[in-house]
Amino acid sequence: MPRPEPGAKLRVALFATCLVDIVRPSIGFAAAKLLEQAGCVVEVPAQTCCGQPAFNSGDRRTTQELALQMIEAFEGYDYVVVPSGSCGGMIAKHYPELFADDPGLSGRAEKLASKTFELVSFLTDILGVMKVEASHKGSCTYHDSCSGLRELGIKSQPRRLLGTVDGLDLVEMKDSEVCCGFGGTFAVKYGPISDQIVSEKCANIEASGAKTLLAGDLGCLLNMAGKLSRMGSEIEVRHVAEVLADMANEPAIGKAGEKTA
Amino acid sequence: MTSRDTIFASIRRSLAVKGDERIRASIAEDRLDRSPKGVIPARAQLDAAGKLRLFVEKAEGVQATVARVASAKDVPGEVARYLRDNNLPAALRMGDDPRLSAMPWKETSIDVEKGRSHGLDLSAISHAESAIAETGTLALVSGHENPTTLNFLPDNHIVVLHAADLVSDLETIWQRIRKKFGKGEMPRTVNFITGPSRSGDIEQTILLGAHGPRALHIVVVEG
Amino acid sequence: MSSRPTSHTFKDNAAKAIQDGGVPRALKNVRQNFIDKRVKAVEALPEFEALRESAKEIKNHTLEHLDLYLERYEQKVKESGGHVHFAVDAAEARAIVLDICRKAGARTVTKGKSMITEEIGLNAHLEANGVVPVETDLGEYIIQLRGEAPSHIIAPAVHLTKDQIEADFRRVHTNLDPKRDLTEKTSLLTEARTMLREKFLVADVGITGANFLIAETGTSVIVTNEGNGDLTQLLPRVHVVVASIEKVVPTLEDTSQILRVLARSATGQEMSVYTTLSTGPRRATDVDGPEEYHVVLLDNGRSAMLGTEFQDMLRCIRCAACMNHCPVYHQIGGHAYGWIYPGPMGSVLTPSLIGVDKAGHLPNASTFCGRCESVCPMKIPLPKMMRHWREREFERNLNPAVARYGLGFWAFFAKKPWLYRLSTRLAAKSMKLLGRNKGSFQSLPGAGAWTQYRDFAVPEGETFQAKWKKRAAK
Numbered sequence: 001m002p003r004p005e006p007g008a009k010l011r012v013a014l015f016a017t018c019l020v021d022i023v024r025p026s027i028g029f030a031a032a033k034l035l036e037q038a039g040c041v042v043e044v045p046a047q048t049c050c051g052q053p054a055f056n057s058g059d060r061r062t063t064q065e066l067a068l069q070m071i072e073a074f075e076g077y078d079y080v081v082v083p084s085g086s087c088g089g090m091i092a093k094h095y096p097e098l099f100a101d102d103p104g105l106s107g108r109a110e111k112l113a114s115k116t117f118e119l120v121s122f123l124t125d126i127l128g129v130m131k132v133e134a135s136h137k138g139s140c141t142y143h144d145s146c147s148g149l150r151e152l153g154i155k156s157q158p159r160r161l162l163g164t165v166d167g168l169d170l171v172e173m174k175d176s177e178v179c180c181g182f183g184g185t186f187a188v189k190y191g192p193i194s195d196q197i198v199s200e201k202c203a204n205i206e207a208s209g210a211k212t213l214l215a216g217d218l219g220c221l222l223n224m225a226g227k228l229s230r231m232g233s234e235i236e237v238r239h240v241a242e243v244l245a246d247m248a249n250e251p252a253i254g255k256a257g258e259k260t261a
Numbered sequence: 262m263t264s265r266d267t268i269f270a271s272i273r274r275s276l277a278v279k280g281d282e283r284i285r286a287s288i289a290e291d292r293l294d295r296s297p298k299g300v301i302p303a304r305a306q307l308d309a310a311g312k313l314r315l316f317v318e319k320a321e322g323v324q325a326t327v328a329r330v331a332s333a334k335d336v337p338g339e340v341a342r343y344l345r346d347n348n349l350p351a352a353l354r355m356g357d358d359p360r361l362s363a364m365p366w367k368e369t370s371i372d373v374e375k376g377r378s379h380g381l382d383l384s385a386i387s388h389a390e391s392a393i394a395e396t397g398t399l400a401l402v403s404g405h406e407n408p409t410t411l412n413f414l415p416d417n418h419i420v421v422l423h424a425a426d427l428v429s430d431l432e433t434i435w436q437r438i439r440k441k442f443g444k445g446e447m448p449r450t451v452n453f454i455t456g457p458s459r460s461g462d463i464e465q466t467i468l469l470g471a472h473g474p475r476a477l478h479i480v481v482v483e484g
Numbered sequence: 485m486s487s488r489p490t491s492h493t494f495k496d497n498a499a500k501a502i503q504d505g506g507v508p509r510a511l512k513n514v515r516q517n518f519i520d521k522r523v524k525a526v527e528a529l530p531e532f533e534a535l536r537e538s539a540k541e542i543k544n545h546t547l548e549h550l551d552l553y554l555e556r557y558e559q560k561v562k563e564s565g566g567h568v569h570f571a572v573d574a575a576e577a578r579a580i581v582l583d584i585c586r587k588a589g590a591r592t593v594t595k596g597k598s599m600i601t602e603e604i605g606l607n608a609h610l611e612a613n614g615v616v617p618v619e620t621d622l623g624e625y626i627i628q629l630r631g632e633a634p635s636h637i638i639a640p641a642v643h644l645t646k647d648q649i650e651a652d653f654r655r656v657h658t659n660l661d662p663k664r665d666l667t668e669k670t671s672l673l674t675e676a677r678t679m680l681r682e683k684f685l686v687a688d689v690g691i692t693g694a695n696f697l698i699a700e701t702g703t704s705v706i707v708t709n710e711g712n713g714d715l716t717q718l719l720p721r722v723h724v725v726v727a728s729i730e731k732v733v734p735t736l737e738d739t740s741q742i743l744r745v746l747a748r749s750a751t752g753q754e755m756s757v758y759t760t761l762s763t764g765p766r767r768a769t770d771v772d773g774p775e776e777y778h779v780v781l782l783d784n785g786r787s788a789m790l791g792t793e794f795q796d797m798l799r800c801i802r803c804a805a806c807m808n809h810c811p812v813y814h815q816i817g818g819h820a821y822g823w824i825y826p827g828p829m830g831s832v833l834t835p836s837l838i839g840v841d842k843a844g845h846l847p848n849a850s851t852f853c854g855r856c857e858s859v860c861p862m863k864i865p866l867p868k869m870m871r872h873w874r875e876r877e878f879e880r881n882l883n884p885a886v887a888r889y890g891l892g893f894w895a896f897f898a899k900k901p902w903l904y905r906l907s908t909r910l911a912a913k914s915m916k917l918l919g920r921n922k923g924s925f926q927s928l929p930g931a932g933a934w935t936q937y938r939d940f941a942v943p944e945g946e947t948f949q950a951k952w953k954k955r956a957a958k
Contacts (some may be wrong), residue, residue: 011631016948018898022908023941032952044952046905048898054891056852058883062895069899113658146853179811183851189887189931190849192499195937196815197851226938228922247866254941256923265570265638268729268783272551275790280551289734290551292545293700296735299542300534302744319754357769377772380685396755403770410772413714431740438736445560445699450718453759459712461751462623462639463669464510464515464646471622472677472684473758475713 012040013077015070015085015116018049019218024253027218030245031083031119037245038127045073052090056184060098067095068105080116083241084217085148088118093151116146119241120216124157134246135166141173141210142240143201143224145217149177158216158236158240162227165243174209175201180221198227205235212252214240225253263335276463293445298432305429307396312394312427313481319397323456324469325477332484334365336421339480341369341374342365344384347476349417354382361388361421377408377416386419391426391434399479400434403450412452418474424483488605489838491822498816507635507643518808521752522859528754531685535744540863542738543799546730548789553699553732554781560702564764564779574604577782581606581691581724584778585615588722590688593931594715596706598619598693599637599802600726600782602824603837606691614838617691618683620712622676629656635818635826638750638804643817646672680712690716690774694727695801696742697779700735702763707746709757717762723774725762730784730798742801745861750803760876785837795874797832803828806856806866812849821846828856830865835873844882847873909947918946 012035016028032042051066070091074080082088082142092113099105123129140162148154162170181187181197188194202222205213213228213235225237236252251257262270273280286296305315317327328339344351352372366373378385387407389402401418403409412418428434431453442448458473469475490497491668501507526532546553558568569578585593593610595601595617607628609618619628627633629652634640641649648650650666653675666672692713696705704725706713717723733739747753766773789795807813807827818826821841829866831846840847847870877883897904919925919942927935934940 021948022912023943025944025946025951028948028952029955044949044956046901047949048904049894049900053893053900056871057873057887057891058871058878059877059891059895060875060878062891062899065899067897069901125495144850145854150854151860157500157823177855179851179853179855181811181851183853186849186851188931190495190498190812191933191937192502193812193849194851196502197811198938221834222941223938226924226934226940229939229941230937231924250944251923254924254939256921256942263570264572264576266570268570268781268787268877269551269554271783271787272554272729272790275787275792276548276550277791278551285549289549289556292734293556296700296737298737299741300531302529302531302535302944304529311791323753323757326583377914380681382822398755398759403773404767405769405771405899408770408772409714409718413711413718431743432737434735435740447564447703447761449763449770449773450763451761453712453755453761455753455755455759456757457758458709460622460710462621462641463649463672465639465642467672468671468673470677471673471710472620472680472711472715 007196010040012042012079012080012081013074014042014044015047015074015082015087016044017082017084017218019222020083023222024218026247026250027083028237028239030241030247031081031243033247034119034123034241037133038085038129039125043077047073050086050090052089053184054177055090055094064098067098067109067213070109071095071105075108075112078115079122080112081119081122082116083119083239085118085145085152086217086219089151090114090149104195110154114198118152118154118174118216119194120158120161121152121154123182124160127242129161131163131164132244134244136168136243137249138211139169139171139172139209140212140243141205141208142238143173143180143213143215143220143258144175145178145215145220148216154216161244162214162240168243171210173204173210175204180220180224182220184219187223190222194212198223202227202231203231206233212236212238214243216240223254229254269317288427290343296435298338301430302395305393307394307429307432312429313424316392316394316397316427319394320456320479325397325480326455327479327481328480329481329483333363333482335359335386336364336480336482337366337369337371340386340419341371341418343478343484344371346418349384352382352384354378354385354411354415355386356405356407358388361386369479378410382415384417384419385415387411387425389420389422391428391437392422393431393434395429398453398455401454402448403470404448409452410448412454413473416470417475417478419478419480421480421482424481489823489842491733491834491838491843491846492624494822494849496822496851497820497822501816501820508815510643510645511814511817515808518752522715522749522805522808525748525752525754528749529748532745532748533631536861537861538770539742539745539861540799542733542741543862546733547795547798550729550732550790553734554729557697557699557702557732558701559829561779563639564702566702566764567780569778569780571780571782573784577604577726577780577784578606578609580780582609582613582615584722585610586691588689588776590615590722592616592618592683593689593691594618594620594687594716594720595624595681596692596708596716597624597640598691598726599824600693600728601691602634602811603784604726604782606621606726618680620680620684622673622710625676625680628653633819633824634806636807637802637825641644643819644854684715687720687806689724691724691726692717692721694725694731695746696739697727697732698736698739699732703761705739705759705761707743707756707759711758714760718773721774722776722778723762726764726782727768728784728786730739730786746801746803747857749805749861789836794832794836794869797836798866798870799864800833801828801862805861806857809855811851811853811855811861823941832866832869832873840876841882842872905947905949909950912943913948915943
């Protein structure tokens with residue numbers, strides 16, 4: 001996809017995802033700020049869920065109904081941006097396959113897929129953002145969420161932008177590419193296995209010595225934050241957009257407290 | 262209906278074919294006739310000296326030992342040295358390979374026994390049909406010249422390789438075999454051997470000498 | 485060793501493995517081994533990605549023409565003096581092998597490592613009929629001594645520690661000095677080598693699997709490191725190859741392409757130590773080799789996978805890269821999967837072979853992290869196929885009612901944006917109130933399955949959409 005002409009304002013639809021909508025709206029605002037800073041006009045169409053839980057549970061019909069709802073609400077924009085690799089991947093990679101046998105919809109699904117991007121990779125790969133205006137004290141470690149990493153190829157982009165955050169020291173954890181054990185309904189259906197996986201992930205996070213854990217997917221973040229909290233860990237957990245947008249002033253995920261200035 | 266018929270009927274039902282479609286059959290025939298080569302790694306596409314260098318590096322990398330001699334008449338001396346240096350008895354099992362038989366074994370104190378192995382030989386010697394530079398792999402073919410039992414039963418396997426028989430890749434070996442045995446025909450056994458026997462089944466520690474030879478010594482005849 | 489599945493009790497199997505702790509501990513030592521070695525081997529071959537694509541295309545082409553290549557393969561085996569037997573299912577394959585053993589007057593048979601003979605439960609059948617099967621791969625030998633099934637398709641005893649193996653050797657090798665020193669791993673290896681060497685020399689029949697069957701030449705190929713497979717097929721009077729129909733490839737060149745990705749993906753080797761091509765029985769010019777050469781070709785449900793969404797699974801070359809990289813497998817080991825094929829490849833294949841009603845957990849017990857697909861040398865879309873199984877289960881109402889209702893309840897709202905906005909606003913607000921002053925819930929009504937293991941972050945209180953609307957109104 002060609003880069004936009006300088007000066008042309010892109011109309012970008014922000015799909016916050018249902019988890020961000022309900023649990024942590026500040027991620028949505030951080031995403032909007034980053035997009036606006038990069039010169040986009042951000043709109044938030046009425047939205048619910050991309051259908052991934054139904055898709056991964058084998059309920060294809062419900063998935064198709066929700067996907068169609070998404071297509072109708074979002075197809076009129078230049079781009080659709082999602083602060084989540086897994087929901088972004090759902091639209092960009094799986095919508096076309098959902099409607100592959102439906103000549104009436106396959107073209108529309110393909111088209112929406114081709115203009116849907118995960119937030120950070122959209123900033124770097126499409127808008128050409130090279131640096132952000134933000135500062136963050138202390139060391140951070142970044143977890144590569146699976147869908148973003150393996151479906152969308154997101155690996156260097158967040159690290160590149162985090163490298164431009166004033167004062168931020170990025171340290172790599174061991175096995176940053178290994179799943180955190182969330183897996184949507186997997187975390188509740190196979191609790192003991194999920195618990196083992198996330199415990200190991202948290203041990204790696206702790207061992208990195210970082211003060212803050214960042215990732216690009218709220219599902220994974222809730223899982224890791226929940227486990228770190230249960231372990232009594234001091235580590236703060238945030239969506240990468242919060243730091244990049246210089247909006248890491250809400251209490252970290254799962255932490256009590258008031259917004260700081 | 263025999264089980265054979267049942268299985269073929271099921272395959273054809275699943276693939277939605279009858280099995281007698283002319284074009285489909287010709288596609289398969291064509292592949293079998295042409296044997297297209299696919300992707301060949303650039304790594305071993307080298308001149309003779311480069312191939313030999315790579316072969317030695319790769320073979321040593323998998324714990325084989327390699328000695329180079331100038332000509333075939335030097336092989337017995339090198340083998341005698343190898344046996345002596347490794348505290349092995351001067352006894353050797355060998356097939357009827359004329360290239361091996363022509364070597365001056367009498368000039369050494371090695372006691373040579375001909376024929377297959379029954380599991381009582383400590384050391385054996387074979388002549389390689391060819392070898393692959395890409396991976397440091399020896400290629401041996403079965404027959405009374407180089408019985409397959411020699412490749413697996415003795416503790417120490419010595420293999421003579423003529424540098425001229427060294428090729429870049431597996432694909433080149435197939436061409437040689439087709440030339441020798443005919444297209445679609447094979448010797449009973451082709452053994453590709455890459456280093457001495459090993460196992461990682463105890464806590465993933467690689468240990469040499471599982472069931473096959475504990476040591477593989479390659480003597481490259483350069484002349 | 486039994487082929488009776490316990491996949492339906494997957495959750496209990498997994499919980500037991502975790503509680504016991506031995507399996508994850510044993511696997512922790514090894515998985516880095518496999519993973520690091522694979523990466524090193526892949527990085528050393530610039531053509532690796534191109535070879536993956538090539539290997540995938542070869543198998544796709546073969547599967548589309550499977551009947552034709554099988555016909556050619558059969559014809560070539562017969563021309564070389566071998567026998568070909570077709571078996572529709574496991575029972576027929578067992579009967580054919582037993583019949584060959586009986587005709588050979590066999591009392592002892594040696595076996596090379598073969599997942600297919602595990603699949604058909606061959607050992608139990610031979611034993612029940614007076615033929616003693618001896619596994620000769622070190623890992624297989626160890627688990628045979630323990631009466632276990634393999635927990636990994638290329639490293640069958642990967643779940644065991646050296647001390648466990650030592651205890652088993654002392655228990656079984658009673659003719660040896662009980663005071664012998666077995667502290668070193670090499671002494672265990674030497675002991676197994678000595679015990680098995682006797683077996684190799686007395687066996688009447690040798691049974692191996694096959695990594696490939698080459699149509700062009702009627703050749704079977706085995707790929708091993710120990711040399712046990714070669715001694716198995718070389719020394720007895722009769723060699724029996726048991727292989728499933730999808731092992732066929734057209735030509736020697738095609739075999740070479742797949743060989744280049746096989747060992748690298750499996751153990752990180754560039755070539756396994758022994759790659760052996762066998763074509764028919766002993767010839768007039770031979771002084772060794774088997775006098776009879778049989779191939780038993782097993783279908784066991786595979787032909788029915790062709791033409792379906794599971795056809796891609798038939799590309800599998802059993803390298804085990806998927807399980808070596810699977811976070812779920814790492815925690816529970818292979819036995820929890822309840823049948824002989826564990827890890828991601830098993831989660832797709834097992835429901836095809838024993839029925840999704842018995843193996844329904846397997847395709848669900850995945851986080852869909854996709855690491856398996858990313859390392860699969862044959863580019864098999866494993867998560868996608870697990871999802872296809874979930875779809876079949878959903879269509880057949882096989883998944884638990886609570887999951888269905890939970891999903892249905894959520895979907896009811898998600899399909900109505902206005903109702904969704906209203907209810908999520910209420911939910912976010914009430915959860916915020918409920919979690920007053922706290923950052924996280926240690927327990928939460930209705931979310932016990934989550935909070936049993938981890939806290940749940942208290943929502944910020946307002947939904948994003950509601951807040952955005954307010955901002956836009958300003």
